[in-house]
Amino acid sequence: MPEEQLRQLMYGYGYEPHFVTVSDPSATEAAHRDFAAVLDTCIDDIHALQDAARTSPAGADAGATRWPMIVLRSPKGWTGPAVVDGNPVEGTWRSHQVPLSEIHTNEGHLRQLEDWMRSYDPGSLFTEAGELRPEIASLAPRGDLRMSATPYANGGRLLRDLVLPAYADHAVEVSHPGAEKVSPMITVGGYLRDVIERNPHNFRLFGPDETASNRLSAVYEVTDKVWQPRIEDVDEHLARSGRVMEVLSEHLCQGWLEGYLLTGRHGVFNCYEAFVHIVDSMFNQFAKWLKVHRTLSWRMPIASFNYMLSSHVWQQDHNGFSHQDPGFIDHVMNKKADIIRVYLPPDANTMLAVTEHCMQTRDTVNVIVTGKQPTPTWLGPEEAHLHVRRGIGIFGFAGSEEPGVEPDVVLGCAGDVPTLEAVAAAGLLKAAIPGLKIRVVNVVDLMRLQDSSEHPHGLSARDFDTLFTTSKPVVFAYHGYPWLIHRLTYRRTNHENLHVRGYKEEGTTTTPFDMAMLNQIDRFQLAMDVIDRVPVLGATQALFRQDLQDQRQRAWQYTRDAGKDLEAITGWTLDESSPDDAK
């Protein structure tokens, strides 16, 4: 690119470019002098800009500040062999890989390599014995100034635990299971507000312009979004400094948080679930880095990378098929089990307890997926905390099992919408088939489904079999692609009786319950699945099954006629459908 065009581009991005152009490859010393001079100029410029900013009136347009940028234009393969086998190499595309590829067989190549290496004057750097000369070695910094030892490159050394707000101050009191419909994301927004207030210097919230859309606006009660250009009167929550970093680039959010963690601080990246795939490849590299980092004894642990994914596949408001993709969970789970954690809190209190836990972890990637819409709060503060510590557990209030008797069927669930549908399905079954013993198992920590030999959070075979039985049908409603549950459980004793419903890439701009029906994880379908799978039911419950089909058809038709869900669905509560209360 011509220098003038490059200058315009840098200007356009708001930088003041300084060019160092090496036009004569042999004039290395002149180039070094030029570069040193430009470095000095830039440092002076930076100091001048800083001084001006410190004395300028608050609110001045910081966006008008042009920070210096150095553009070094050196020949490709500079100082390497100029010509090889008659072809120009230095300064051309031929320097891209191995300029001398036949050193084992070609005497000329070998000699060129030797000349090249000798051009660095090794005699001035090394002794005859091949050791670095003491006067050179002494130039290297010592102690914490060494590149690998400086706390600025080994952020774990600077890491301080977060001062966390009290869980109890934010948890939702519930008189009975499902009584309070609360948004998990709004609840955690209040918690994050207090995290920011208590940790004003080492916590930041990152997101692609979705903090409000993901219902975390409470943070703006105590901080602002960082904004450098001009701030208009009409703008809200924008300031020169703040703890919220928003930019409509998932790539930038990912990179910012990675860097922030590496300097020993803490953070959360909140994102629409479907669009976090944009950083799949960046996540891969970070996960690979984290795996290796954990093996290096001198590297200190850093705070975990927390993804908080909402606006998820099942609740889309005015968005549609393009916004529906729960596959980031599948993507992260290909990486080393040691570093990957996935949580699907089914309600506000479990979301809070999961978040509190993740804020204290180190050297892992935590993926938390939950909804932003009001959802029944199934568990009270203490129960939710215990449930999250276990990672998996029986929702006794939702089932109908009796102590000492193995249940007839297990209804598994993971995710907020699937849990609601599973609890509602259990209610339908309990009301219609009083003798049926149903167990509802909720999974918050998805890795509990794996064997303890495969994942640090995995359940032992004994624990798994106790929860899911060794021979009874398991109907499982899952937030994401259903085959992931099979992948996690294929070695389990009872796997052949496991039937999973989940998102199977059917969607459009429609109501939440229609989304459930399109993908067959709705309460009616789950109840029908139970009838189909439990041997003692089947033909004996054909009339009830037909009734479920008809209820489903009515709900289906209503969405198409009215453009919304039936009041019987949206207004459903555990109380009304519970046979105990209905009597």
Next chain:
Amino acid sequence: MPEEQLRQLMYGYGYEPHFVTVSDPSATEAAHRDFAAVLDTCIDDIHALQDAARTSPAGADAGATRWPMIVLRSPKGWTGPAVVDGNPVEGTWRSHQVPLSEIHTNEGHLRQLEDWMRSYDPGSLFTEAGELRPEIASLAPRGDLRMSATPYANGGRLLRDLVLPAYADHAVEVSHPGAEKVSPMITVGGYLRDVIERNPHNFRLFGPDETASNRLSAVYEVTDKVWQPRIEDVDEHLARSGRVMEVLSEHLCQGWLEGYLLTGRHGVFNCYEAFVHIVDSMFNQFAKWLKVHRTLSWRMPIASFNYMLSSHVWQQDHNGFSHQDPGFIDHVMNKKADIIRVYLPPDANTMLAVTEHCMQTRDTVNVIVTGKQPTPTWLGPEEAHLHVRRGIGIFGFAGSEEPGVEPDVVLGCAGDVPTLEAVAAAGLLKAAIPGLKIRVVNVVDLMRLQDSSEHPHGLSARDFDTLFTTSKPVVFAYHGYPWLIHRLTYRRTNHENLHVRGYKEEGTTTTPFDMAMLNQIDRFQLAMDVIDRVPVLGATQALFRQDLQDQRQRAWQYTRDAGKDLEAITGWTLDESSPDDAK
């Protein structure tokens, strides 16, 4: 962003910006006039540039051409309500979502909405009965000029079948299985060269500067890389026009090929396997589009999107852990089965037959993964063609089964390196345990593993059971993450006897055989797996198993001492290890 800065940015990108700035929101007619005038100017400028290019000497610096760009700066929410509930809305961030959110309950909001809608003067557009006025309707284009009907937006109408070269002209003759070590990518490079020669106007090859690195350089015998800036004397294969589109941006390659297919042409995106994750999110949207496109009767089928992934996880030359990620296959398989195809050709001839097939498909996404290093060619031209048509098959030459007798063990394999290791493992076993009946099953079309009810390419239960038996151990060596094979087969009769080896995120910059050992898919490990899984072996073959362990340890140590693989590994051929030939 200030206009001057934006102008510099556009200049930097090589455009000539024309600004239309609406400073007075109420002056809509003036804005329309301004915009129309700028449009006229730009069309004139484009014609002038085209005329100049046509008359300029060849080789002039096309990069210096500044194409016009229109920058329309209009108020956000332009013509919407100016103020709502005392807050300014038009021209502010408040226009981003729903400016009047309470029309059902707030009389003032409803009236503002009515005023806003009436500002479009509906009486001039619609009759009293609510129909579009004939004089307005008549402005709409007819026939092929309708937006949805024009062939330029429904590219399938313009699609012509490719004129394909003869498969036989490129297939490798092999005297016996594995006799010729040939690079699958170099072989297909010659084929693609002939595709380009025969189809000079409707086929392009896209890639992020990796066409040569992925060994497809043969295409440069008949075409060049498109390059608009100055072309230097030292440059090779660059020209103003050509069929190879290279840019080091996977995003741009993905977008270019999507657009090219949509205009009714054909193409291939060749990419390093690990880095194609960069376009995960773009792939998602394209796959969703394709799913819907197939349901619209008026949309004509387009050519399939072909990913050709090489430089894969098992063969990295000088690259390492960062370049190892076979998870794109997992990612694409979450999308609708109807449109997803995944092929893992084990050698040059199968690669050729797969490519020939993919070039003729419509409305699918084909992912082809194979290596660029010389690999034994297992099948002759006709056998390879039949194998690819089947998608899965028994490598009779590699096993030791007898007609009419069920094998003792099945060695499954998918991918070039896993196939080599599986064939070598079978050779080790045949030589040491003469009576053992081994079947080697190779999978080219990964979707064959799924049930026919789940994927159009799926095998019926009967066919699957015939190949993999219903009760014998299956040791499977797979190219990617091993759990994918479980996900595809968990419903199969014999699934509980299936044991899969694959990439488990262990890697570094090392030799190919060390990579296999690090992830335990090497021939020695596979042979040990067979001993461990076949009930009649086990304790009776402890000495042979110990010998395998020792051979493995020697190979392991040699890589660390010598920095390369043992000659016994790199020089291994089927002949030498085959007991039949050795006798």
